[in-house]
Amino acid sequence: MGVRQFSFTGGEPFVVRDIIRILEYALGLAPSLVLSNGTDPVLRRLEAIAVLAGRPHPLSFRISIDYADQARHDAGRGEGSWRKAWQCLAELHRRGFPVSIARQRDSGEDTAAVDLQYRELCLGHGLPGGTRIVSFPDFLTPGAHPDVPLVSEHCMTAHQTADSRSRFMCHFSKMVVKKNGRMRVYACTLVDDDESFDLGGRLDEAAGVRVMLRHHRCYSCFAHGSSCSEIHPG
Template sequence: MTDATLVTPTQKFSDPDLTADGKRRARVPLAQLRTLWINTGTLCNIACRNCYIESSPTNDAFVYISRAEAAAFLDEIENDGWPVREIGFTGGEPFMNPDMLGMLEDALDRHFSALVLTNAMQPMMRRHVRDGLLALREAHGDRLTLRVSLDHYTAALHDEERGAGTFDKTLEGIDWLAAEGFSIALAGRTCWGESERAARAGYAALIAARSWPIPAERPDALVLFPEMDAQEDVPEITEGCWDILNLSPSKMMCASSRMVAKRRGDTVPVVLPCTLLTDVPRFGMGATLAQAAAADGGLFDQGTVKLCHPHCARFCVLGGASCSAGPVG
């Protein structure tokens, strides 16, 4: 890791091959593609204070991806033998996309596990969406999991992040999912100075009070994400960091995941290294998984991702977080 006292933040993460103090930048090859994420669009019914990709009711930087566009990637997975086990859906709020239920059906019918990241509010609670989810749960059982964003186990801190009244509305959605027998997980944040032990204890008390079938002690059932303050100075990651931190590149999210999304104005979706590297167009790896695996030059080396974005350090390497169903590490 580079010494933050020797270089200014503006110098960091600019050179794809070298850190600001001249060390070789860390890289992560694709070990095995296990999760394909589909960004359903950045439109959301709410605007969170610190949304990772600035989703909101007006941000359509990523437009709604269509069922046919998503199915083309499922076809490629099957035709080319990619070892994908899980299809993840993220946004924005996925249930705002009119093709969401159809995309879920396609993924589940092909025997993938499906994970949906949702705020469990009004878009999910519309009658036709609930009816569609019930039919999918009946047909596919626990291969469908909904991970609900509940930033804190108290209304005050959750609403501080997501807006007044959102806590109660989210609890209503989780209550419905639990009562109907869905596989549920929660996603919280660690931005209030609590220890992980204290946070899990607080969530466990809420879970017990609401009779939700969620084991708070399990990192894949209650995912606690690090805060993503874009103004915070973070160190760059060098090749030497793997030994210093006792980490393997294979444990990083981009070693086993890719995301597809469709930028406003583009005619086709683009493959991205992960769910977070959305703000810089040069992180696009191509229009197919095959093109992404061969991406070369600039930020990539034959599909290997060079860790030249602050999120790489803040969220994955130092934060130890992952968006997929299984924990990193």
């Protein structure tokens, strides 16, 4: 099917016992990206992860550091998480893996100032100042039903361009997930709490299904842009 990249997300992918074997296999086929919390499950398996650098395709990591402020990050993820996430980034970078950072975006924030704080933190932890930082709006918890405008076809044609539409995650990627013991394909990683975004049990068939943007997170994509499917720069 011409798949260009595999991305693995969770929860935390490294709590899966077979994740190293899975990545080993995937990296024989295409570049792969792991989205991780960057805590003990990664730190404990660093030596096994290092071996994956020798596979035919590159492996990259995106680690969540929600805020440039340690206390704020740890308040959401547990005491010590911030320090471990930076340690993971540094250890993975030291082993030659491209790394990026996922952060939360506050409404009304000074994005340039926040990104500068992250750059300084990167440099302080031995990472390149140009480390990619991907920011996400608050997507709310799964199953939430906030009152947001519906994204219609008119919204997508009048307020988006062909180029910006092509950057919607559901346009260029799909999420494959095992649910109740069956493989299902969802429009993207953000909508698997809504069965209407279940596009079936086959990737080739799901690729042709038209996605209606009725999920509240679709409005976040429309208004702010965001993607969990970062394509590997290599």
